[in-house]
Amino acid sequence: MKTTNTLDPEVIREEVRRRYGAIARGTAAATGLAESSCCSASTSTPSATCCAEPSAAATTSPESCGCSADAQARTLGYSDAELAAVPEGANLGLGCGNPVAIASLQPGQTVLDLGAGAGFDAFLAARAVGPTGRVIGVDMTADMVAKARANAKKSGHTNVDFRLGEIEALPVADGIVDVILSNCVINLCPDKRPVYREAFRVLRPGGRIAVSDVVARGELSEAVRRDLELRWTCVGGATPHGELQAILREAGFVDIVIRPRGNTDEVIGSWDGQGGLAKQVFAAEVLARKPVAAASTAARCCG
Numbered sequence: 001m002k003t004t005n006t007l008d009p010e011v012i013r014e015e016v017r018r019r020y021g022a023i024a025r026g027t028a029a030a031t032g033l034a035e036s037s038c039c040s041a042s043t044s045t046p047s048a049t050c051c052a053e054p055s056a057a058a059t060t061s062p063e064s065c066g067c068s069a070d071a072q073a074r075t076l077g078y079s080d081a082e083l084a085a086v087p088e089g090a091n092l093g094l095g096c097g098n099p100v101a102i103a104s105l106q107p108g109q110t111v112l113d114l115g116a117g118a119g120f121d122a123f124l125a126a127r128a129v130g131p132t133g134r135v136i137g138v139d140m141t142a143d144m145v146a147k148a149r150a151n152a153k154k155s156g157h158t159n160v161d162f163r164l165g166e167i168e169a170l171p172v173a174d175g176i177v178d179v180i181l182s183n184c185v186i187n188l189c190p191d192k193r194p195v196y197r198e199a200f201r202v203l204r205p206g207g208r209i210a211v212s213d214v215v216a217r218g219e220l221s222e223a224v225r226r227d228l229e230l231r232w233t234c235v236g237g238a239t240p241h242g243e244l245q246a247i248l249r250e251a252g253f254v255d256i257v258i259r260p261r262g263n264t265d266e267v268i269g270s271w272d273g274q275g276g277l278a279k280q281v282f283a284a285e286v287l288a289r290k291p292v293a294a295a296s297t298a299a300r301c302c303g
Contacts, residue, residue, distance in 0.1 A: 009190035011228070012190045015231070017140060020117075020141050024147045072270060073091055075266060075270050078098050082098075085127055087151040087157075090123055090151045091118075094117055094183070096213065096214055096284075097183060097212025097213075097261055097283055098121075100121055100128065102210045102285050103125070103179050103181055103208070103210035108130065109129045109134075110177050110179075111125040111135045112135075112136045112138070112179075112180045112181070113135065113138070115139055115140075115167060115182055115183070115185025115186070116138060117144050118151060119152060119162065122135045122162070122181075126160045134161070136161050136162075137162040139163075140166045140167070167195050169194070169198065170201075175201075175205070178207050179210060180203065180209040180210070181209075181210055183213075184213055184214060185213070186211065187215075187238050193247055193251070196251040210285075212286075213238075214235060215284040216239060220238065220240075224280070235281055241258055244286070248286075258284055258287075259284065260282040260283065261285055268282065
C-alpha cells in the first residue's frame, strides 16, 4: 500500500528548512527546537545509550554530555579518528548512521552528499577520495550551506563544493557521480520518488548509493504522518520498507539492500522523548546500484 502524504508538501519543506536553519545558526537550543529532534543530540535529558560509554577521547563526561554531538556520533558508528578529522562545527549531532562507513569510497571518486548540513559526512568523504577526488554537498537550507562553506574554508578543504538546492531537483549534471551519500535526510522529503530519480540521473553507470535513513517497519498511522513534529524529527516521513524497495526499483536501481543497522534499537532509543518508536521505525542502511547496461549498449553501438 502506498503511503499517502497528508500534509501540504510545502508546509513540510518550510518547517524543515526553518528548524534546521535554526540549528545551523545555533539558535535551536534557545527556541527549544533541538530538544525534540530525533536526529539531534541536543536532548533535554541525557540518554543512557548515547552517553553510557564515552571513549577516553570524549570531551564531556557521561554525566554532563546530555548528549554531546560527539557522543551521539559514536552511537551512530563514527570513530574517534573520524571525529578528529573534521573541522570544529561540522558535527551537529544529526543523523541516524554513518553512510561513509558503508560506502567503500576510493581515491579519485566523485561523491555527492544529499542534505549535507554543516559538512560532517562530506568532509569525511573528501578525506577518503583524496586530492584527486571531489565531493559535492547539496542542502536546501541557506544557513547550513553557509556554515558548511565556512567550515571548508577554515579547514582548507579545496575538493569539497557545497551548493544550495533541493535534493528533488539536484544542481548537479547528469552522470558525473560515483557514489551518493545521505544521512537521515531523505525521510524528511514529502515525496521520495523524485529524490531517487534524481540520484539515478546524476550517477554514472555502475554508480552506487549508500544512505543512512529512517525506514518504517510497516504503515504509519494517519496521526503520525500528520504530526509536523514527528515529520521534522525523522519519523513521520519514514517510508515503509516494501514501498521503499518499490521506489528504488521504479527509479531504475538494482542490487537493492535495505537493512537495519546492527544497533538500530540503540540509535532509536537515543532519541529523547520518543518512547516506543523502535516498534514503528528502524535506523536503516540503504544500498543500491545504477546498472551498467546503458554504458555497455553505448559501447557496442559506437565501438
